[in-house]
Amino acid sequence: MEAVFYSALVAFVLYIIYSYFIILSLGFTLYLACMIYAKKNKLVLDIGKKGIFITGCDTxxxxxxxxxxxxxxxxxxAGVLHIEGHGAKQLRALKLKSLYVIKLDVTSDEDVKQAFREVESRKHGLWGIVNNAGFNIFGDVEHATIEQYKTCAEVNLYGPIRIIKTLLPLVRKSKGRVVNVSSVLGLYSRPGWSVYHTTKHAIETLTDSLRLEMLKFGVKVAVVEPGTYDGATSCRSPERARFRQIFHLS
Structure with a gap:
């Protein structure tokens, strides 16, 4: 009886070891297959020859x-609103041959067209667009003016649309990508922010539509939704100053 028990135990242990070996072998084979596939399909960029256009590079x-x-x-x-501003000077001070600082007001058709001519003249091609320029205006729906809604939309919505419509042919040619910087505030709403919210919600759906349209061309389209980075962006600076002035804060 004892011999039968030990034989069964040995058989069971061997079965467990064999099963473990099979699973380990399959796992290792799958890992190798994934690594080979990833290596074959890896996107390798000749980064020195791939141009990236970024708006809102002042800060x-x-x-x-x-x-x-x-x-x-x-x-x-690097598109900057103030070509002689601190940010533009800091970028130029890097003295990098691969960095071109361009005056760019995204609300200006002429500035955007000139930016296109600048990109084309450099013969690097264009692999990526980052629509980063943004502007914020506080105000309840009842109290915010139509002009404030228009001003915010010109920068946050129509600005990216201008850039995309002008530069997209270059990105399509390189099968590159477009990145629109939205905000977590483009995903939900809160009181006093409707001017800003409407533009960011619009950017979300604009990005989704563009992504679907560009699939057949091999162009990737993504949206970035930062949280509250007050110290890393100046999009609220004019509004902070206005708020402090109205309420006589030092």
Whole structure:
């Protein structure tokens, strides 16, 4: 009886070891297959020849993205509202041949057309667009003026549309990508923010539509939704100053 028990125990242990070996072998084979597939399909960029166009590079996200991508070797076209402003001077001070600082008011058709001509003249092509420029206006629906809604929309919504419509042919040619910077405030609503909310909700659906339209061309379209980064962006600075002035805060 004892011999039968030990034989059964040995058989069971061997079965467990065999099963473990089979599972381990299958797992390792699957891992190798995934690695080979990833290596074969890996997107390798010749970064020095791939241009990236970024709006809103005076401060915040745009400034740091332009700076770091240029330092990494990418060709960067950094759009700034104030060509003699602090951010523009800091970028030029890097003295990088791959970094082009361009005057760009995204509400100006002529500025956007000139930016297109600048990109084309450099012969690098354009692999990516980052629509980062943004502007914020506080105000309840009842008290915010139509002009305030229009002003915010010109920067946050029509600005990206201008950039996309003008530069998209270059990105389509390179099968690159478009990144629109929205906000978590484009996903929900809160009182006193309707002017800003409406533009960011619009950017969300604009991005979704563009993504579907660009699938057949191999162009990737993504949206970035930052949270509250007051210290990293100046999009609320004019409104803070206005608020402090109205309520006589030092």
């Amino acid at each position: 915040g996200f745009g400034y740091h993205l332009a700076k770091n991508l240029a330092l990494d070797g990418y060709t960067v076209f």
